[in-house]
Amino acid sequence: MNKQHKIKGLFFDFDGVITIEKQGSPTIISYISKEANIPIEVVENAYYKHNDDLLYGDITHRDMWEQFCSDIGKTLDFHMLEKAFMNVTFDEKMLDHIKDKHSDYLIGMITDNKADRINTIVNNTVLKDLFDVVIISADVHSRKSERKIFEEALKQSGLKAEECVFIDNTESNLKIPSEMGFKTIFFDDEKRDYSDLYTGPGGRG
Structure with a gap:
């Protein structure tokens, strides 16, 4: 059995891979x-002070919203934030690749992200039908610099690390999964070269 047949799951990062924008915040x-x-600058200062707690799932956006509004000096409707979640641009070529692979592979997402943001995006877009497993750092209280988030992906998918590919636009995020046995692919979010997706593990080559 060759490596391509051995691969059963393709896991993608979100920001910078599925989206054109490199980061979510x-x-x-x-x-x-x-x-x-x-x-x-005012919004940045008010938002980023909560960012780590949001990513680890220690708080949600609702928990910090009152303080955030106080810091920016204006009371905003929470629905504005929900609309802000949707302020993303999908990489249509990447989505085409995922659609092409969906019938042959389990498709998953592993992302350092806020749970309410990702759930809002997934549940209101085509992603809902494309992803079988969605692992969010805020849900599992672990980021990609730790093993736990990848262990949860394997648990929910029912796969072994050696049966999975993980694609990310930050090379340091590939270190832990590679050590665990995942096949890893670095996706350059500047060049957006799709050739590795088709010639690497789980690809057409």
């Missing part, structure tokens, strides 16, 4: 800044 911040007419 700036998409939220820029939307709120524009819609509320507040200087972006």
Whole structure:
């Protein structure tokens, strides 16, 4: 049995891989800044102080919203934040690749992210039908610098690390899964070269 037949699951990072934008927080911040007419530096300072707690799932956006509004000096409807979650641009070529593979592989997402943001995006877009497993750092209280988030992906998928490919746009995020036995692919979010997706593990080559 060759390596391609051995691979059963393809796991993708979200921001910078599935989306054109490299990171999620700036998409939220820029939307709120524009819609509320507040200087972006003010929104950044008010938002980023909560970022680590949000990513680890220690708090949700609802938990920090009152303080955030106080810090920016304006009371905003929480629905503005939910709209800000949707301020993303999908990479259509990447989605085509995922659609092409969906019938042959389990498709998963492993992302350092806020649970409410990812759930809002997934449940209101085509991603809902494309992803079999979605692992979010805030849900499992672990980020990609730790084993736990990848162990949870294996648990929920029922697969072994050696049966999985993980694709990320940050090389340091590939270290832990590689050590665990995942096949890893670095996706350069500047060049957006899709050839590795088709010639690497789980690809067409």
